[in-house]
Amino acid sequence: MQGNRNIIKGFIIIFAAAIMFGSVNMTSAASINLTQKQKENYYKQYTLILADINKKYPNSGLSLEPMDKFNSNDWVKPTTFKKIADKRATTNFVFKPKHKSDDSFDGTTKTKSMTVSGKNTKTISITGSFTTQLSSTEKRQLFSGISAITSKLAIGTGSWTQTGYEYKLIDGGRTYVITVGGKYTDNGISQPFWIDVEFYCNAFGSVG
Known part of the structure; x- marks a missing residue:
């Protein structure tokens, strides 16, 4: 912490998305010359x-x-x-916490694992870089800004292109609600998705 400001970088949340294309991998089984x-x-x-x-x-x-x-x-x-x-x-990104510890606050760099069962699961990782500041009225650290929000396809076939993001700061500065927009492409088909993510700042400036 430098003075009353705390820069939090490299905070990572990882999601697994169930995008299923049938009971078999049709592209590898049925591709033709x-x-x-x-x-x-x-x-x-x-x-x-x-x-x-x-x-x-x-x-x-x-x-x-x-x-x-x-x-x-x-x-x-x-x-x-x-x-x-x-x-x-008819598919969408579905998120389920894998461990209770995913919601813990344990420093400036953190990974949350989200998973669903199913074949051909895709994983999108979303990285948020934030700043926090001590509130003299609340007597605790609160979010003061966003440095960057990025995302990528971490696991699975195809490609992911982030198209932007929107945010809301709620709970008196304790919570950022981020909506990440992106385009997922596979099998020659592209599809837009909007993924909602929440980041929480605790009293000491750690994010969970």
């Missing part, structure tokens, strides 16, 4: 399939990656692609 003309034909069918699924699930936000961004494993039969896309449209 195609000519350029076949790829163009499949891509047109993929476009129509996603349009139908987005009509069925208007909040899914599924979008097709550009054709030149497809990996070799992304090319599957349209029937298989439909199954993958249909699963993606």
Whole structure:
């Protein structure tokens, strides 16, 4: 602590997200070799399939990656692609604390493990860097600002791109509610997600 200010860096919360694409890994089991003309034909069918699924699930936000961004494993039969896309449209990030100690306050660097059961689980890690300051009226440390909020795909296939974040400071400066926005991409399909995270500051300036 320097004076009445305390800079907290490298505070990490790790989440596991259940994103399941069926009972088997369909991409590795069903990827096929195609000519350029076949790829163009499949891509047109993929476009129509996603349009139908987005009509069925208007909040899914599924979008097709550009054709030149497809990996070799992304090319599957349209029937298989439909199954993958249909699963993606009805899934979301689900969080469950793994240990009671996840909510403890034990210093400036901390890892919270969140997990769910299921196949093909993805893990997004969210890192928050904060400042705290001693409140003369409350006689305790409170949050005074956010230095940075970053996130990444820590475990699993595909990619995660953070698009931004929003925050609210509540409980008289004791709690930050952070909503991290990002785009998850796999199997040639991109989907937006908004992940809510809460960070707590205790009386001594440690974050949990």
